[in-house]
Amino acid sequence: MTIAPARHDGEPGLSAWSDAHLLYALEEVVEKELNRHLKVAKEWMPHEYVPWSDGRNFDGVMGGEAWAPEQSKVTDIGRIALVVNLLTEDNLPSYHHEIATLFGRDGAWGTWVHRWTAEEGRHGIVMRDYLLTSRAVDPVELERFRMAHMSEGFESDNGHSMLHSVAYVAFQELATRISHRNTGHHSGDPVCDRMLARIATDENLHMVFYRNLLRAAFELAPDQTMAAVRDVVTAFRMPGHGMPGFERAAARMAIGGIYNLRIHHDDVLQPVLRHLKVLEIGGLGPVGLAAQEELGLFMGGLDDQARKFDERRAAIEARRAARAAS
Template sequence: MTVAPPSQSQRTGSDAWSDTKLLYALEEVVERELNRHLKAAKEWMPHEYVPWSDGRNFDGIMGGEAWSPEQSKVSDIGRIALVVNLLTEDNLPSYHHEIATLFGRDGAWGTWVHRWTAEEGRHAIAMRDYLLTTRAVDPVELERFRMQHMSEGFESDNAHSMLHTVAYVAFQELATRVSHRNTGHESGDPACDRMLARIATDENLHMVFYRNLLGAALELAPNQAMGAVRDVVVGFRMPGHGMPGFERAAARIAIGGIYNLRIHHDDVLLPVLRHLKVLEVSGLGPDGLKAQEELGFFMGELDAQACKFDERRAALLARRAARA
């Protein structure tokens, strides 16, 4: 990374970086990552992933057929996950406000914020068109959930600093990619799987941008960045946690193998931490060392919790299979 090396006081944590100073210092990295992203990103059209010929009128002013569960091609767990995933994507205006306020709308930062928002906007378009055209979910319930969720807005758990936000999105984008990909596999509908695979590709590119930016921050302000990573990993929640019925839906999604503690540990947290060698960073000051140690301890505890969850899940699935 071509960033200025931290001074001795910055490495020991005695001279903290302000958000403004960090934004300025990381501008070159943002510009380089933006250019890399634009070269890697491929144009795609949401309408091409929707089987429009499956569509027909719903009941209401068009006098069509009311929705019923048996019309859906996707599995029960897939249907739950699709609603959660779409409602998460729907809150894009709130997410844009959060990162635009922190990162600004000028220069490379601003260009990235708007590009990211534009790419994310395609996800909700494709997913909603697919869900309604194929009658995968109850359209009335979906719209009522959307209104409730968006009316409540979104307030980040990670508003401590811009470093907390960068750390959060590095993990969250990968979590979203994994959730979309696993939902597609679970859905049972090739068209759904294909659409979510395309969306997951976008999410992966976004993760790489933020992961590389976090890597630069760890070089520039290692103690502050380590503290931010520790805070985010320990307190991580998906951005859709405030949606109606989220806890119940998350429990069913976990049992269904779409997103749970094991997946969160193995497929989301570990890949980012290992790629950036977070637990191997040396030369930290007291605060950075403490954060690094607490992060390592937490990951061990989370792995143990995931093992217990795996055992309970296996027992539950075995009982269900026996009853079937």
């Protein structure tokens, strides 16, 4: 395959790479990363992570016992985060539609799209089986939330640009991994923690795939890719933002240490930016330089916001501790 030399896309007189051109130019990279992924990804069975012997019938047509909060083994913050995480996984059909439309269903791109979808599907399966079998959450509320969330579907914030989508998932897969791991740590149930650790391993491999693809995009179209990363980082939202009650749940998860500004800055954005040395890339044209400078300024501002959040969170925890002591 012959690939056009990298150019300062965005400079006067130089046209930008089209999505079709980038998809073609990155095909070999996708194939390489797909083969690497298939070698390191380990097969696992969702049913092995579910405590089936704990299960019993619910009320309704089976005449079982209605759900009650005291039946749950997980913490309050664990229940909130588990519902948010599962509802996010539930929207997989919309995510598949998004990336299949952008990346295509042919060649290495198509093989990856279907493989990624199959692996992500396991996450929703095992989480729902665990939640219902262990009675961790209210099954009626969960189903109503699922219906509402999936009825809305999901549409990317990224303007359906291929580069924006690659940049977004490079960060989002890591954010999802962090959210799952922290949910497990705060769940209070070792079975839940083990299950979410297994899911997080998949999410990390997905992040590596997209991060390596983003690196190749920087080599081909540095200015366009820098602008896409700037756009994604400065306007980042988790894919579950449209679910019922998300803002309130996100606030509870932030205070509870599941996912907040400090985690987003330190454990999601910084690791990807640092690994790719995004703020150190040279040879950029005017568009890329402006995006790189804006990105650096944004990260500094986000760190300041995270510091203020840390102070507010510490104050809240201190007040809670004082009330508990009294």
